Amino acid sequence: MRMSQLVGRRYKERPAEATLESHAFLLRGGYARQVANGIYSLLPPGLRVAAKIERIIREEMDRIGGQEILMPVVLTRELWEESGRYADVGPELARFKDRGGRDLLLAMTHEEAVVHLCRDEITSYKQLPAMVYQIQTKFRDEPRSRGGLIRVREFTMKDAYSFHQTQADLDAYYEECAEAYRRIFARCGMPETVKIQSDTGMMGGKVAHEFMLLCDAGEDTIVACDGCGYLANLEVAEGRIAPLPEEPAPLEKVHTPGKRTIDEVAEFLGVPPERTAKVVFYDSDSEGRPVMALVRGDVEMNETKLAKIIQAMPEMADDATIRSVGAEPGFASPMEIDKDKCRIIVDHTLAGAGNLVCGANEPDYHYRNFNLERDLPGTETVDIATVREGDGCPNCDGSLELKRGIEVGNIFQLGRKYTESMAMTYLEENGEEAYPIMGCYGIGVGRLLSSVMEVKRDKFGPIWPISIAPWQVQVNAIGLDNEEVRAAAEKLAGDLSAAGLEVLFDDRDERPGVQFADADLLGVPYRLIVSPRNLKQGQIEWKRRDTGETGFIEPDEAVETAQRWIADGLAAIDAVADQAG
């Protein structure tokens, strides 16, 4: 590629809307342009990187038996009604009508489409297991997109779907897929990506993991054990929160005028927040009952965990709802509550804590010395607590740390949620009809591209791993009005291209500073420089983007040398990918 013809300008200054470094480089380097909030066009350098990431993904999906297919972006209401998601999913699903008034939608994920396709094609146990995948556009009308390509509304995603006869077979394949993911991220130059336990969200199913790139720009909070390697998303992480046992003292009603919040009450009564019980009302569980949830005062409610228990989205209840079950807002107590009208869910932190302060269901009054076992006997406790930095690891005696991460991929065990609801059956060996068990596996291509940019960079621009660099080698010609330089640079670029290398040739008669700054923004790993100075020595100068090392070679060694660099670079990345697993 000749730089003089490359479409997409580079900016010297940082665009105002960029917050993340990767976002700034995306715009400054001419990789992508925003069309609307969360909707981007890719320019040649951006598309070239994306295409290389996609190629790696294809190779690794094919390696575990995947077959590439392509499903439509536009699907029908009827199809999504089969699974029940047309009603379940909110406004993030873009819906529209065709000219005939038929309800259509833009797919945000393709479980319905893949089951629609495969239920007619896979009808025998002899065809199982099977995995199909696609690399296709998705649209999710996110309430708020941000961060360049990290969180967008329209994006390219690799999504894969597997079908199995047995849970054991899915379990085994799930691990194979996790291993393929580890290889994909390593081959994209990010072997530091980690697999963590995660929530299953709207996908349904029980087992799910996310692949996280740990970095400060990440939107997710990850809980990590310093002792045993336990890793989980904060949404699902479990922790050991130290109990606070105490010999039960008699229940005592105390006057607490106007003291509603945990902090106010704790301060007023002179007790630490961990000696209080926090009550939060939600509206409502899957049967429509209001929910009263309790955690210890120093612990945050985990609404993801709660959602699983009540089988519904927890939404804060209003005061009228709270009063309707006989509780007093700000002074609510689990005692004296009609359990038929209100579901009471108690976190395990309350079980181990004695003599807590809790509401008295009466304005301006609290109780001292609430003890769960004594005052609410027979109450079952569950885990609805949010893990905190320093809490104990659930698996060892280490302690937990909180870190930030970008989710670059995820894997789910879906079970039979979609095959049952959409009536996908096959015949078993014994002639009986059965529903296949599904897994699904996603990777966001643009997000992965941005993530690499976020982590592999210096202050001048991205430092692309050779495996996904937009070009493999760059030729810079300095002083192009010098005929000798022009001829030598043209020959060098031509020879490299003829040898099959991906060459970016800066054939503009620009000053060195301009050329080098642009080269840094494009992040090509290896640079060859032709100039009058070097030519006088009969040499070509080289520079590595990553280490900054420089040196000289003879012109007739250039092609061979560049080939060796690239081969060595790729081999080093592959060696990391081949490790472990």
Added chain:
RNA sequence: CGGGGCGUGGCGCAGUUUGGUAGCGCGUCUGCUUUGGGAGCAGAAGGUCAGCGGUUCAAAUCCGCUCGCCCCGACCA
């Protein structure tokens, strides 16, 4: 959806308080001089000042409405 900020040539910004018919830097084009980390000089092109409506002799500037973008929160397979 709540709170906040901002919309002025491709990019970064000033001008808005106090209304007078649009400016700076970068970039682009032409010429000359330059050539190892974003050159110098001379000339040039490019803007319905987000849009609509209002006030006024006169609106980027004042008033109203709408739209868009960014940030925080809610939300997020």
